[in-house]
Amino acid sequence: xxxxxxxxxxxSGMLKDDMVIMVxxxxxxxxxxxxxxxxxASAAKNLTLICNDTSFVDRGVGRLVASRQAAKVITSHIxxxxxxxxxxxxxxxxxxxxxxxxxxxRVRCAGAGLGGVLxxxxxxxxxxxxxxxxxxxxxxxxxxxxxxxxxAIISGSxxxxxxxxxxxxxxxxxxxxxxxxxxxxxxxxxxxxEIGQIMPELVMTPSPLVTHIFKSEKx
Amino acid sequence: xxxxxxxxxxxxxxxIAREFKNNQLVNLGIGLPTLVANYIPDGVNVILQSxxxxxxxxxxxxxxxxxxxxxxxxxxxxxxxxxxxxxxSAMSFALIRGKHVEYTVxxxxxxxxxxxxxxxxxxxxxxxxxxxxxxxxVGAKNVIISTLHTERGKPKILKKCRLPLTARHVVNxxxxxxxxxxxxxxxxxxxxxNKDSSVDEIRANxxxxxxxxxxxxxxxx
Numbered sequence: 001x002x003x004x005x006x007x008x009x010x011x012s013g014m015l016k017d018d019m020v021i022m023v024x025x026x027x028x029x030x031x032x033x034x035x036x037x038x039x040x041a042s043a044a045k046n047l048t049l050i051c052n053d054t055s056f057v058d059r060g061v062g063r064l065v066a067s068r069q070a071a072k073v074i075t076s077h078i079x080x081x082x083x084x085x086x087x088x089x090x091x092x093x094x095x096x097x098x099x100x101x102x103x104x105x106r107v108r109c110a111g112a113g114l115g116g117v118l119x120x121x122x123x124x125x126x127x128x129x130x131x132x133x134x135x136x137x138x139x140x141x142x143x144x145x146x147x148x149x150x151x152a153i154i155s156g157s158x159x160x161x162x163x164x165x166x167x168x169x170x171x172x173x174x175x176x177x178x179x180x181x182x183x184x185x186x187x188x189x190x191x192x193x194e195i196g197q198i199m200p201e202l203v204m205t206p207s208p209l210v211t212h213i214f215k216s217e218k219x
Numbered sequence: 220x221x222x223x224x225x226x227x228x229x230x231x232x233x234x235i236a237r238e239f240k241n242n243q244l245v246n247l248g249i250g251l252p253t254l255v256a257n258y259i260p261d262g263v264n265v266i267l268q269s270x271x272x273x274x275x276x277x278x279x280x281x282x283x284x285x286x287x288x289x290x291x292x293x294x295x296x297x298x299x300x301x302x303x304x305x306x307x308s309a310m311s312f313a314l315i316r317g318k319h320v321e322y323t324v325x326x327x328x329x330x331x332x333x334x335x336x337x338x339x340x341x342x343x344x345x346x347x348x349x350x351x352x353x354x355x356x357v358g359a360k361n362v363i364i365s366t367l368h369t370e371r372g373k374p375k376i377l378k379k380c381r382l383p384l385t386a387r388h389v390v391n392x393x394x395x396x397x398x399x400x401x402x403x404x405x406x407x408x409x410x411x412x413n414k415d416s417s418v419d420e421i422r423a424n425x426x427x428x429x430x431x432x433x434x435x436x437x438x439x440x
């Protein structure tokens with residue numbers, strides 16, 4: 001009925017230079033590490049990465065900065081990965097810093113079919129530069145625009161063969177939001193189970209959002 | 220001045236810990252603010268949020284009980300209390316911006332008499348990024364800044380922040396090892412003083428203009 005499980009080669013074949021890729025995870029927690037291995041092996045270059053943070057040089061999305069495959073990163077925090085700062089200063093990596101709550105809403109609103117969100121965050125700071133300000137009921141807001149990607153790679157704890165996803169503990173973070181903001185969504189599943197094994201009430205990402213399932217090779 | 224930085228941090232953390240009431244939802248930043256959790260008075264239950272997706276965050280796990288899937292916003296391994304729960308980043312920041320968090324406690328590079336805060340960038344030197352700080356100070360009902368009074372002898376509580384802002388006019392209270400200030404519509408007010416300090420010492424180490432409250436109290440720690 002569903003045929004979503006893919007191999008390393010299948011995933012490798014999806015990768016192209018200049019792609020915009022969303023990567024789930026928060027400082028490496030809840031990141032699809034095997035898919036990142038495959039991106040590094042593919043040598044796809046000039047990537048734009050959208051991620052909460054650039055993690056650490058040897059962990060999560062931080063490894064794609066260290067491998068110099070990214071031309072741009074849109075993120076809220078780079079302080080734990082010295083390589084991001086170094087490449088930014090060199091001029092080899094463009095860094096767009098976005099407040100964390102704004103970043104997640106920009107991803108969410110893209111996936112929810114909205115034209116943007118109004119947030120008070122960033123008013124009166126450099127974040128407001130170049131953005132439209134809108135006053136509602138006497139309060140100033142910034143219009144923040146949707147963020148979409150060509151590909152979202154996310155990490156799921158328990159995934160059934162239809163693509164329903166459950167995330168354990170703090171591995172959830174940006175993953176369910178990114179699953180809505182790209183036409184191709186690959187979940188790296190820690191565990192793949194048969195359909196019917198996940199209680200419908202507990203599903204966190206509904207199956208139609210997930211286009212491909214990859215069984216994690218980690219642990 | 221208190222020369223022992225660890226002692227100074229402990230004084231600040233202990234004083235802030237006295238601010239909370241039972242069952243309030245609180246977000247503590249990384250670093251000095253995290254120490255506050257160690258000094259919550261007996262009988263007060265504070266519900267801790269971690270912006271990567273926890274309400275009801277508990278202490279570090281016992282050795283052998285670490286779970287790599289339970290981390291805080293600084294990527295440290297933590298635990299979750301029996302009443303706790305997990306959620307995604309959109310829910311987490313909806314809680315923050317939506318005024319559901321009673322207190323946020325954050326550190327500062329600079330803070331000023333108008334309640335503006337600079338904490339995320341030193342242009343050309345250090346660019347860690349703002350993470351969740353801009354949302355926290357705009358959204359939490361009360362913003363407490365925990366800061367050493369000076370850095371390498373230079374005041375951190377200024378007339379006007381010189382570094383790029385985290386947010387404008389959002390700080391409610393500033394706690395240093397020397398005293399406690401409240402940001403009021405009329406300006407900065409010194410409301411508590413460390414018993415080992417003096418108003419003269421605080422004036423000499425503060426760039427901001429401030430009034431001394433008529434009800435100046437000794438800082439309880």
